[in-house]
Amino acid sequence: MNPVMPPPVRRLTVEPDPIATAHRPAVAEPPTNVSERMRIENVSLAYGERWVVREVTLPVRQGEVLALIGASGSGKTTLLRSLNRLTEVTDGASRAGRIALDGQDVDELEVTALRRRIAMVFQQPNPFPMSVFENVAYALREERRGARRARGRRGRRELEPAVIEALARAGLYEEVKADLDHPALRLSGGQQQRLCIARALAVKPEVLLLDEPCSALDPISTATIEELIVGLRESVAIVIVTHNLQQAFRVADHVAFMHLGELIEYGPSEQIFDRPREQRTREYISGAFG
Amino acid sequence: MASAPQLAAPAPLAPPSGRRARGQDSISSWPLMDRAGYVACWAAGLLLCALAAVIVGVMLVKGISYLRPSLLVQSPKPSPGQSGSGGFLDPIEGTLLLTAIGIALAAPTGVAVAVWLAEYRRPVGLARAVESGVEMIAGVPSVVLAFFGLLMFARPALAFLSQTSAGGAVYGRSFFAAGAMMSLLALPLVVAATREGLTQIPAQMREASYALGKTRATTIRRVLLPSIRPSIASGATLGMGRIIGDTAIVVILLGSSLRLEGAGGAPVLSTLRGTGGTLTSYVFENSPAGEGNAPQKAYAAAFVLLMMVLALNMAVARLSRGRR
Numbered sequence: 001m002n003p004v005m006p007p008p009v010r011r012l013t014v015e016p017d018p019i020a021t022a023h024r025p026a027v028a029e030p031p032t033n034v035s036e037r038m039r040i041e042n043v044s045l046a047y048g049e050r051w052v053v054r055e056v057t058l059p060v061r062q063g064e065v066l067a068l069i070g071a072s073g074s075g076k077t078t079l080l081r082s083l084n085r086l087t088e089v090t091d092g093a094s095r096a097g098r099i100a101l102d103g104q105d106v107d108e109l110e111v112t113a114l115r116r117r118i119a120m121v122f123q124q125p126n127p128f129p130m131s132v133f134e135n136v137a138y139a140l141r142e143e144r145r146g147a148r149r150a151r152g153r154r155g156r157r158e159l160e161p162a163v164i165e166a167l168a169r170a171g172l173y174e175e176v177k178a179d180l181d182h183p184a185l186r187l188s189g190g191q192q193q194r195l196c197i198a199r200a201l202a203v204k205p206e207v208l209l210l211d212e213p214c215s216a217l218d219p220i221s222t223a224t225i226e227e228l229i230v231g232l233r234e235s236v237a238i239v240i241v242t243h244n245l246q247q248a249f250r251v252a253d254h255v256a257f258m259h260l261g262e263l264i265e266y267g268p269s270e271q272i273f274d275r276p277r278e279q280r281t282r283e284y285i286s287g288a289f290g
Numbered sequence: 291m292a293s294a295p296q297l298a299a300p301a302p303l304a305p306p307s308g309r310r311a312r313g314q315d316s317i318s319s320w321p322l323m324d325r326a327g328y329v330a331c332w333a334a335g336l337l338l339c340a341l342a343a344v345i346v347g348v349m350l351v352k353g354i355s356y357l358r359p360s361l362l363v364q365s366p367k368p369s370p371g372q373s374g375s376g377g378f379l380d381p382i383e384g385t386l387l388l389t390a391i392g393i394a395l396a397a398p399t400g401v402a403v404a405v406w407l408a409e410y411r412r413p414v415g416l417a418r419a420v421e422s423g424v425e426m427i428a429g430v431p432s433v434v435l436a437f438f439g440l441l442m443f444a445r446p447a448l449a450f451l452s453q454t455s456a457g458g459a460v461y462g463r464s465f466f467a468a469g470a471m472m473s474l475l476a477l478p479l480v481v482a483a484t485r486e487g488l489t490q491i492p493a494q495m496r497e498a499s500y501a502l503g504k505t506r507a508t509t510i511r512r513v514l515l516p517s518i519r520p521s522i523a524s525g526a527t528l529g530m531g532r533i534i535g536d537t538a539i540v541v542i543l544l545g546s547s548l549r550l551e552g553a554g555g556a557p558v559l560s561t562l563r564g565t566g567g568t569l570t571s572y573v574f575e576n577s578p579a580g581e582g583n584a585p586q587k588a589y590a591a592a593f594v595l596l597m598m599v600l601a602l603n604m605a606v607a608r609l610s611r612g613r614r
Contacts, residue, residue, distance in 0.1 A: 089500055116503035126498045129517040138512060139502045199502065 034063035037206055037237040038083065038118075043097035045078050045087060053079050055097070056263045058256055060207060062237040065229060067252035067269070069242060071289060075261040076241045080209050083239065084118040085111055101206070119200035120209040124216050125192035127184035127199075132176050135184045135195055136163040139202040162202060170198035171228050190221025197228065201236070208232065210240040214247065226251050245285065249273055257281045346596070353593020356586040362594075366548045366572070372584040378591050380549045381572035384465075385534055385598070387561070388544065388568055391469025392476055392533040397526045399473070400480025405510055407481070408488035428478035433538035435471045440542055443467035452563055453553045461545075464553070465562045468544040475536060476529025483525025487518030524609040531602045534595070537570040546571040548582075569595040 038060035045053040053075040060066055060083075068076040078087065085106060087093040099106045106114055127135050137159045163180075167173035172194040176187070184195055193213060200208060210229065214222040229238060229251050242248050248255055248269070255272040257265045257280075265272060265281045276282045283289060317325055364377030403420065411417040443452055444462030452464035491514055499509040515522070540546055545565030552560035567575070569591050574580050576588035 084501060086497060086501060089497065112503040112505055114503070115501055120501040122494055122498060122501075124494060126492075126494045128495065128498070128513050138499075138504075196498070203503065 032063065033234065034061045036060070037062045037102060039098075039100045039103075040079070040083070041098045041100070043079065043082065043095065043099060045075065045082055045093065045095050047078075047090070048092040052261050053082075053258075054261045056258070058263065058266060060237050060239055061254075062206070063234055064253035065233050065238045065240060065251050067240050067242055067248040067255045068258060069245065069248050069255060069284070070258035070264075071284065072243075073260070074258040076258050077211055079258070080211055080239060080241050081120075083207070083209055084115045084120055086115075086120065116203045117205055118207040118209060119203060119205035121193070121196050121200050121211065121213050123212040125189055125196055127187070127192050127195050129183065129185055131181045132167075132184050132187070132195060133160075133163055133180040136166050136199050136202050139166075139199045166198040166202035167195075169201050169232070170194045171224065172198055188221070190217050190224060193217060193221065193225060194228070197225070201232075205236060207237045207239065210238065212241055212243060215243065222247070245273075257284060259284070346600075349589070349593050349596050352589040353596070355589075357590040357593055361587065361590055368548060370583075372586055375576075375582065375584045375587060378569065378572050378587065378594075381567050381569045381591065382594065384540075384544070384550060384566040385568040385570075385595075387465060387550075387566075388469055388472060388540070389530050389533045391465060391562075392472030393526055393530050395470060395473035396476035396480050396529055397522070400477045400525065400529075401484050401515070401522060403477075404481045404484035404488060405515075408485050409506065409510055409514070424478050424481050427474050430474075431538075432471075432475060432536050433542070435474055436539040436542035439467055439471040439539070443470075443543070450563075453565075461565075463543055463545045463565050465544065465564065465566060468539050471539050471543055472533045472536065475532045475539075476526070479529040479532065480522070480525040483521050483528070484518065487521030488514060491517060520609045524606045527602050527606045527609065531599055531606075534568075534598055534602070535570065537574055540568045540571040541574070544568070544571070546575065548572075548575075569598075 036059050040056055040058040040060070043053060043056050044051060052073075056079060058066070068080060070076050078093075081087045081090075082095055083099060083106075087095060088111070101109070101114070101117060106118075109117075128138060130138070133156070137156070140159050140162055164173055164177075167176065172191060175191060176182075176195075179186075184192065187195060193216075197208075197213070213229075214225055217225065226247065229240065232238060233253070240248075240251065252269045255267065255269050256263055257272065257276075257278075259280050265276060265278045267277075271277075272281065273285060276285055317328055320328070358377075361377035362382065363379055365379050366381070367374060367376035369375040403424065407417055407420060440462050442448065442462070443464070443466075444460045446460055448462070449460045451466040452461045454460050495513060495517070496509055499513050500506075504512070544567065545551070546567050547565045548567060550561055550566035551564045553563035554560055555563075572582075573588045573592045573595065576582035576584040576591070578585055580588075582588075
């Protein structure tokens with residue numbers, strides 16, 4: 001099938017934005033200690049009869065940030081949601097292919113256990129309508145299956161160190177330490193999103209999925225969160241979906257470009273942005289569509 | 291840069307003048323039927339307002355003029371004259387007790403039904419059947435519920451919930467029986483309010499919880515239900531209003547007795563298995579239509595009843611405001 005001819009291309013290669021580069025000191029050196037944590041093999045996803053992701057194969061590595069870029073409807077969010085099997089809560093969604101976490105098929109893992117190992121942060125900050133402390137503590141309280149052995153939840157004193165550690169990792173603790181019992185919904189948008197990151201980090205995940213985490217935020221909050229992402233990549237494998245090419249350039253070590261459900265190109269960030277091999281990548285990067 | 295001259299340009303649209311806006315809308319230009327309809331709507335609204343004011347006003351004046359603090363703390367006594375007939379402490383207690391039983395049964399059941407309808411809905415056919423069932427219960431007149439309840443609770447198998455006569459016949463009238471039927475009045479209101487609250491929670495709240503490795507049950511218990519507490523409370527409060535105001539179930543299933551008549555045995559259980567009355571049945575019995583023949587006491591009791599319901603309405607309004 002021949003795709004529709006693209007419109008005349010505006011040649012507009014992305015110059016590395018001086019502000020963006022200045023803002024990304026950590027990435028100047030290539031990441032160390034990179035190891036593969038997840039493998040996506042020939043994964044296809046459909047909603048009902050409609051395929052939205054086709055035969056994607058990608059590695060997810062700890063020690064680096066993988067950015068999924070592409071126009072709206074390219075299937076990048078769906079692919080991201082399939083990694084922690086969150087697509088399963090959507091009616092009519094189905095998947096083919098294999099996703100492995102540390103060599104083990106995710107379908108063989110108990111889904112709640114899987115989601116504690118692969119945490120996720122969403123596009124809109126979505127703290128629960130409870131206190132800042134409780135938002136993080138909620139993540140820490142374990143599911144107790146079957147047995148009613150442990151009556152009574154883990155107490156505040158017991159959870160406090162872990163809550164504080166998670167808030168500190170998300171760079172939020174200093175700002176909220178006096179307001180831990182205030183409702184989370186009173187925080188600013190950027191703080192709410194960092195609270196969501198803290199909540200996700202609280203369970204010590206191996207992989208962190210970020211679905212356009214900054215799209216609802218102002219530039220300053222965005223910068224804070226981007227720094228946070230780059231800082232976290234040593235301890236957790238990160239996959240970020242973003243519409244924002246500048247952002248992908250700033251935070252990602254590897255970039256996967258998707259178009260209409262297919263993986264068009266995957267490679268190191270510099271290569272994708274400076275020397276894309278595929279015509280469609282070049283057009284997307286240069287702003288011909290998107 | 292290009293936007294600077296545009297900013298300097300005068301605002302293109304001057305706000306329409308008040309005269310013109312009114313002129314367009316002036317009812318003198320409307321067709322006769324529209325004008326008549328408009329006036330009828332106005333009149334109906336005003337009439338209703340006036341009616342509400344008269345009801346509250348008359349009850350206020352009459353009620354306050356006959357209300358004595360002593361009425362609230364004395365038990366009613368059978369007496370041919372008004373002066374010796376005591377107060378209405380027992381009916382107040384009856385109202386509170388019956389409301390408590392009714393809502394204690396309706397609230398958990400209603401929340402459970404709403405959670406299942408809003409969050410699980412499997413199988414879909416059964417969910418539709420449950421929805422129709424709830425709607426049907428909401429539509430059944432309370433006197434029919436009362437009559438049905440009497441048939442049910444007078445069965446020997448349920449004798450432990452009421453009293454049994456010397457001849458072995460089960461009365462079927464008790465706080466248990468009336469409370470159970472009252473809960474059916476409140477149930478649809480609790481279900482509707484809880485469902486409404488749940489459907490207004492954005493899907494991403496649930497997904498955020500699932501993404502933390504929480505099960506659906508934990509998500510419902512720890513995130514969804516706590517966040518719709520105001521909705522549940524306003525549904526329950528509306529339900530309590532229905533229970534407080536109902537008379538048919540009290541007359542048929544509670545016995546509409548003057549005092550709370552225990553069934554004997556353990557103190558609380560005795561009252562729950564026994565018969566009694568509420569403010570509604572007290573007003574009914576003491577109004578000129580009833581047999582108590584103490585209209586002044588009926589006014590005073592009606593006033594107390596009205597105040598209770600108004601207080602509940604205000605609570606509902608406050609809770610719904612808090613929700614927004």
